[in-house]
Amino acid sequence: MxxxxxxxxxxxxxxxxxxxxxxxxxxxxxxxxxxxxxxxxxxxxxxxxxxxxxxxxxxxxxxxxxxxxxxxxxxxxxxxxxxxxxxxxxxxxxxxxxxxxxxxxxxxxxxxxxxxxxxxxxxxxxxxxxPLAALTAWQGLFDHAKLKAGQTLLVAGGTGPTAIWAIQMGKMVGARVIATAASEQSFKLLKSLGVNQVINYKEAKLESVLASENVDVVFNAVGDEVTKQALKVVSEDGIIINIVDTTVGDLSKESVRDSFREPFFRKEDGRTVVFFIVDMNVQQLTEIGNLLNEGKLKxxxxxxxxxxxxxxxxxxxxxxxxxxxxxxxxxxx
Ligand SMILES: NC(=O)c1ccc[n+]([C@@H]2O[C@H](COP(=O)([O-])OP(=O)(O)OC[C@H]3O[C@@H](n4cnc5c(N)ncnc54)[C@H](OP(=O)(O)O)[C@@H]3O)[C@@H](O)[C@H]2O)c1
CATH class of the missing domain: 3.90.180.10 (Medium-chain alcohol dehydrogenases, catalytic domain)
Structure with a gap:
C-alpha cells in the first residue's frame, strides 16, 4: 500500500x-x-x-x-x-x-x-x-468547565480547527461567545459562526477590552501569553481551559504526558486553570456525530x-x- x-x-x-x-x-x-x-x-x-x-x-x-x-x-x-x-x-x-x-x-x-x-x-x-478537534472542545467545555446556558465563553485562537468547535458548542448550549482573531478572513468566519463579539488580538489585549465583562470560561487554544491575559478577565469563580500550556512540563516525555490522562487543575491568582490532553470517548463522539447529522454542529x-x-x-x-x-x-x- x-x-x-x-x-x-x-x-x-x-x-x-x-x-x-x-x-x-x-x-x-x-x-x-x-x-x-x-x-x-x-x-x-x-x-x-x-x-x-x-x-x-x-x-x-x-x-x-x-x-x-x-x-x-x-x-x-x-x-x-x-x-x-x-x-x-x-x-x-x-x-x-x-x-x-x-x-x-x-x-x-x-x-x-x-x-x-x-x-x-x-x-x-x-x-x-x-474527532480530535471536536472531542477536545467537548471535553474542555463540558467535562472540565461545565459550561452552561447564559454564561460567557471566551475562545482564544478562534478560527483554529479546535476553537471553531468550542465556539459552535458554546453557541449550541446558549452561552454568549467572544473570540479572538486577527484577519478579515477570520472575522468573516467568526461572524458566520454567530460569535457575539470579536477581539483583534493584534490590536488589543484582553484586559483592555473585557475589563468590565464577566467571563466565566476561557478556552485557550493559543498558549501561555493568553493565560496571563485571561487571568485578568476571568471571573473569580471562572475557569481557564488550556489545551496548550508549556508550564506543565515537557510533554515530549512519556512519563509527563501519561500524568495527563486525568486533567490537571491548579489555582493561579485565585482562578482555576486546567490543562488536559484529549482522549477518545466513544459516547461523546457518538453524541457529536448525532448533532452533526441533525445539523446542530457543522x-x-x-x-x-x-x-x-x-x-x-x-x-x-x-x-x-x-x-x-x-x-x-x-x-x-
Ligand atoms: N491538549 C490537547 O489535547 C490538544 C488538542 C488539540 C489541539 N491542541 C493544541 O491546540 C493548539 C491549537 O491547535 P489547532 O490545530 O486547533 O489550531 P492552529 O492551527 O494551531 O491555530 C490556528 C489559528 O490560531 C489563530 N492564532 C494564531 N496565533 C494567535 C494568537 N496569538 N491569538 C489568537 N489567535 C491566534 C489563527 O488565527 P488568525 O489567522 O486570525 O491569526 C488561526 O486561526 C495547538 O497548539 C495544538 O497542539 C491541544
Missing part, C-alpha cells in the same frame, strides 16, 4: 511517501481503507516516537481519519463489520500497542474502541476533520489536499493561520 512515513526528528523535509505492507490486525482490531485523514501540523515535532536507545520510530502521520472497514478481528463487536463506514481517533498521545500509526496511508488499523460509524450526513473529508474545513500533496498540507498548517481543519484525501478518494 502507499503510506506517508515521518522520519523524526525533523519537520516536513522528513516526510516520505513509501510502499508499505498492509497492516496485520489482532483479534480486537479493525482494518480500515482510508478515504480521508485529518492533519495535525504539530505532530511532526512531537517526541512521542523516540525510543529508549535514542533512535526513532517512523510513524504514519494523522490521528483521526475516515474510511470503510475491510477486515475485522474475531473480538470486534457486531456494530463494526466489513463495509461499515467509520470515523477513527487513535489518540497517539497515550502510548499503547494500538496507537503508533495514523491515517495518512491507503489502509490503517485501530483498536475497535477508537472508532464509531461515520455520521451519515457527512462526507469522508468532513468526518476526518471531526464540520468547518480549512483546506483539502491530495494524498500526494501531504508536504504542502503540513506547510500550510505550520503557518499557524488555518481557518478550519486541514484534511488530506486518501489515495482511493
Amino acid at each position: 502507499q503510506a506517508w512515513h515521518h522520519h523524526p526528528p525533523g519537520g516536513t523535509e522528513k516526510l516520505k511517501i513509501v510502499k508499505a505492507d498492509i497492516p496485520e490486525i489482532d483479534d480486537d482490531e479493525v482494518l480500515v481503507k482510508v478515504y480521508a485523514a485529518g492533519l495535525i501540523w504539530m505532530e511532526l515535532y512531537w517526541q512521542l516516537y523516540e525510543k529508549e536507545d535514542g533512535t526513532y520510530k517512523t510513524p504514519i502521520p494523522g490521528e483521526d481519519y475516515s474510511g470503510v472497514i475491510v477486515k475485522v478481528g474475531s473480538k470486534v463487536p457486531e456494530g463494526l463489520k466489513v463495509g461499515t463506514e467509520v470515523m477513527v481517533f487513535v489518540t497517539k498521545a497515550f502510548s499503547s500497542k494500538h496507537s503508533t500509526d495514523g491515517g495518512m496511508a491507503e489502509y490503517a488499523k485501530a483498536h475497535f474502541s477508537k472508532m464509531i460509524p461515520k455520521p451519515q450526513n457527512l462526507s469522508h473529508v468532513e468526518a476526518a476533520s471531526v 464540520a468547518v474545513i480549512g483546506a483539502v489536499y491530495d494524498f500526494t500533496d501531504v508536504v504542502n498540507a503540513f506547510k500550510q498548517g505550520e503557518t499557524g493561520h488555518a481557518h478550519g481543519k486541514i484534511v488530506v484525501k486518501g489515495p482511493g478518494l
